[in-house]
Amino acid sequence: MSGREDIMASQPGSGAIKLIAFHGSPRRSGNSSRLLERAVAGARQGGAAVAEIFLRDHALSPCLEDYGCRETGRCTIEDDFQSFFELLEGCDGVLLSSPLFFGTVSAQVKILIDRCQCFWVGKYRLGKGAGASGKRRLGLFICTAARPQRPDLFEGAQRTVRYFFDALDVRLWQSLLHSGLEEPDDVLAHPEWLEEAFALGEALVAALRAEIRPHF
Numbered sequence: 001m002s003g004r005e006d007i008m009a010s011q012p013g014s015g016a017i018k019l020i021a022f023h024g025s026p027r028r029s030g031n032s033s034r035l036l037e038r039a040v041a042g043a044r045q046g047g048a049a050v051a052e053i054f055l056r057d058h059a060l061s062p063c064l065e066d067y068g069c070r071e072t073g074r075c076t077i078e079d080d081f082q083s084f085f086e087l088l089e090g091c092d093g094v095l096l097s098s099p100l101f102f103g104t105v106s107a108q109v110k111i112l113i114d115r116c117q118c119f120w121v122g123k124y125r126l127g128k129g130a131g132a133s134g135k136r137r138l139g140l141f142i143c144t145a146a147r148p149q150r151p152d153l154f155e156g157a158q159r160t161v162r163y164f165f166d167a168l169d170v171r172l173w174q175s176l177l178h179s180g181l182e183e184p185d186d187v188l189a190h191p192e193w194l195e196e197a198f199a200l201g202e203a204l205v206a207a208l209r210a211e212i213r214p215h216f
């Protein structure tokens with residue numbers, strides 16, 4: 001399936017909790033993607049409609065810093081980001097996976113983040129919230145690394161993702177961070193981590209239901 005087709009095939013229907021899931025690794029079936037796949041499966045099990053995007057399959061220019069977005073809050077670079085923009089505007093939550101590269105997110109993810117400067121402009125310069133209806137949106141961040149765990153290993157990546165989510169009016173609800181993973185299928189030796197990812201996907205949908213319809 002081409003990148004464009006994978007988005008269209010999973011376009012959420014109306015009424016359901018709508019999520020967008022970005023796979024940020026250059027490896028299609030690496031550790032972070034396998035964890036995100038389980039989280040997506042859990043979210044679908046919980047009743048969400050999930051648009052899944054493998055960033056490595058998309059043609060995306062980096063931000064050109066020409067502020068074409070200054071008047072409208074919409075990026076003017078014509079590429080695959082345009083279809084992401086509408087999904088990001090209309091979704092209830094965001095799932096994002098990335099390998100840890102030099103202490104932060106992958107280049108694929110960083111390009112996406114920088115292109116979302118148009119949301120930052122919309123929010124902080126033009127006074128509009130990124131969430132179409134002003135609803136409370138939540139985000140799940142999944143990141144994997146090769147080095148053994150240490151307290152500050154994921155600090156840089158998490159900070160970047162927090163800034164990113166803030167521009168989107170998305171609260172970083174949970175992070176799933178695992179290290180000691182080098183080869184693409186290393187994570188398969190940890191079925192409990194995959195189960196945890198599934199459970200988090202399901203729990204994200206439940207948390208969103210509680211945020212969006214707190215009285216039900």
Ligand SMILES: Cc1cc2nc3c(=O)[nH]c(=O)nc-3n(C[C@H](O)[C@H](O)[C@H](O)COP(=O)(O)O)c2cc1C
Nearest residue numbers: 025030031032099100101102103144145146147182
């Ligand atoms: C360019 C590059 C930079 C990396 N930088 C780090 C790093 O800073 N810290 C670390 O623990 N692992 C680092 N790694 C290893 C990956 O983060 C790790 O193997 C990860 O689990 C890969 O996830 P993936 O299989 O989803 O791509 C790096 C790997 C590459 C290729």
